[in-house]
Amino acid sequence: MNRTLYGNLIFELSKKGRRGYSLPTDYDRSHTTAELPEALLRKEPARLPECDELTVVRHYTNLSHNNFGVNDGFYPLGSCTMKYNPVINEEIAGLKAFAGLHPLQPAETCQGALEVYYNLQESLAELAGLSQFTLNPCAGAHGELTGLIVIRAYHESRNEVRTKVLIPDSAHGTNPASAAVCGLEVVEVKSLANGTVDTDHLRQLLSEMGGEVAAMMMTNPNTLGIFETNVLEITEMVHKAGGLMYYDGANLNALLGECRPGDMGFDVMHINLHKTFSTPHGGGGPGSGPVGVRKGLEQFLPMPRVVQIPAEEEGLESFAVDWGTSVSGERGSEIAVGNFFGNFGVMLKAYAYILSLGRENIREVGPLAVLNANYIKERLKDDYLLPIEGLCKHEVVFDGLRDKSTGVTTMDVAKRLLDYGYHAPTIYFPLLFHESLMIEPTENESKETIDAFIDVMHRIAQEAKTDPELVKTAPHNTPIGRVDDVLAAKQAITTFWKVMKE
């Protein structure tokens, strides 16, 4: 990647009269937009850039050199599961036959696409130990919202008013935010010193308000990378109170091959295909957040749904899209969470991944990811403070340096890592510790890569003692230095047009 910044904006490369496209001109122009009443037209043309093709190609190629991706190096960003994004999957998702499909074309003309869609639903159900999945949600948070909607629809169908959702205090901020969007009131469940759910507190909450509890949301392994060993007891307690158990699939990667949310008693869950199933994060999407439910909740899944139509005599089974009936805008009994049926292009990649690994390799994913994380934990706990001893799962959380005497913080360690060619771990999350440093290696990283990372982490710990200023002023080898966040929020310059005004 770049050592110096390529800092242009495309607007600054624009010159009047240049163009980067060619379109057919031999069409019937007997109608033009000039026919439209003037009241319907914009006054000034949009100030979009005017650039030739090579200028555009160079600009975005140079911009890409300011970026660091999984293909550039180790990306141990905790809770984000930055695994390798297989190249073959990109090729399959780009097949013209898929790219050119309109979502409303007749099912007879897109059986192949529907088959992939249906089989992915079924594969995820098998991997999760649940009954059925919808692939409509576009991201993890979208999946959470969809799952909570399913839960609320279930309670509504039983004429029960349940408006509270229990969420461990260690949870990611998305959980309470999704609950709020869904109109639910958040009640925090305390954690024990070992980072797991305080079941006594949970019991107390359920006895106080059990009849109002719609659900409990849980991540397991939790955000500290620790398996919630009381999970069976927890799911039983919540079920007894009439609530449903929601599984946040953000950390599912740890469990592939070893256990399934459905078998732990969860009723509803989402999976991040862009974490566990290797689809690229793309700098923040498009992801995919399929939602699964246990038997008995299928009718609350959102429309549209891809369904299998059983074979008639001697024929083959076929696939169809059930769009539902209440497209009138009245909600009726039907739920919908997107324009069409989700990010199909992402699903193709996830399904190609499942087929590539097959059942015999998928079961190795969790164990290898967990091995890598525990190896890092054991080898770094001499220099970094391990707040909770014992086994971790796919990720390990340290509470900063053991020796904090020189004032070097987790932020400084993270920034210094950038100098050595690594992406930083997740920092200052979970909130349970002041100096959280969360490392998730994934199953794709080799012992050599991990050993080299461990060496650098040790070296930084050493630098923190011998030359703390070097660490506190890091990074030094990146295209830009530390940024002024306060200025950014204060001036709020969020478009080029405001740049020009200032």
Next chain:
Amino acid sequence: MFKYFPHTEEDLQEMLKATGSETTNQLFDDVPEAARLRKEYNLPEALSEIDLRIFFEQLTASGNTQQLVCFAGAGCYDHYAPSVVQNLIQRSEFLTSYTPYQAEISQGTLHYIFEFQSMIAELTGMDIANASMYDGATATAEAVLMAWNNAKKATRVLLSETIDPKIRRVVATYAHFHGIPLKLVPAANGAIDRNALDREIAEGGVAGLVVQQPNYFGIVEDYTGIADAVHDQKGIFVVNANPSDLAVLKTPAEWGADVAVGEGQSLGIPMTFGGPGVGYMACVEKLMRKLPGRIVGQTIDNRGQRVFVLTLQAREQHIRRQKATSNICSNQSLMALYVTIYLSLMGKEGLREVAEAGYAGAHSLRDKLIATGKFKDTFPGQPFFNEFCLDYEGDLDALLDECAAYGYLAGVKVGEQTLMLAVTEQRTPEEMDELVEIIQQHKAEEATA
């Protein structure tokens, strides 16, 4: 070992030894036995890369997955993007990176988001845009939440009946569970019924009004005066606009909108069976701190360089938890890059040409179909852009089947007799003539049957 797992037997033994375990199984000793998976997954065995290719080639073989000549729209349009776009978004530095939390090694992503925000702001005329939403429907639903949470004493949010029913269904879902009463304002001849709207507004308690432009039926509505009426009620005016058409059409800002939302798929993104596309959301400056999603802003680094960074994060879920403006985190970033590169290439003139070609094609096709004598305008006299509705006199399903048999997706059925057709710059004069011919032939066969 499998090709994505680098662990040799020797590596495994050394690493296990460091962790004090004998097998990887023991690393799961903290999982209660009743929760352990003690069976094989019921999934197929691994496919080699060659077999994987064969599998997908068979799935996409003609007959199984067939690309039709597309005259369908209804929220998903068959526009063209120069090949540069797909090539550049595949660069692994963009593709395989995460949300740009570490600004020092993410300026590529932060730059293009800033450019995307600038382009959306320019197309819509709004002051500020976010880094993208999942799609146009959820963006609209988020705008409704924004209007409701901004209101003091409101009783409902108004939705025009001329909004795509697929979008309305999503808005209705979000609103129902968030506890927002919605009221549908009926349509007259395919456009919002101004008398009905006036009555609704006169009743008071309006947190906001949402309209679409062009509306679901392709009609370009005249929203003159509506913003003032909504603002008099202290409500928020939300315009869902097709950004491709905004090269020519009056902007949401010019209509007086407070919030502009929409689906950006029309900016050259392949249809891909409905996704991924990209939702956008933009607003006036005074609502900036109510806007959901990621926002990138300009600042400086400690070397004095102009740089970009995620900003105004006090709105977001990872800081504010249940008090956040939304729960959105991941959005459709790579598709925002797609649109940004597309708009950089098309530029000021290109996007206008796309609009003109679609407009010209749609109007000429409409004239030819009317001339067959089997169609009449569903909404007579209404101005439309590149999509329009016609009522067919015969059996519409049979007609659509016939067209599909010739490899044509003749449009989307939006009523018992109503066909909605869209034309983009990709549709050639020959394709339009052939569609008309197939329909004429079909007409002849129907007459003789």
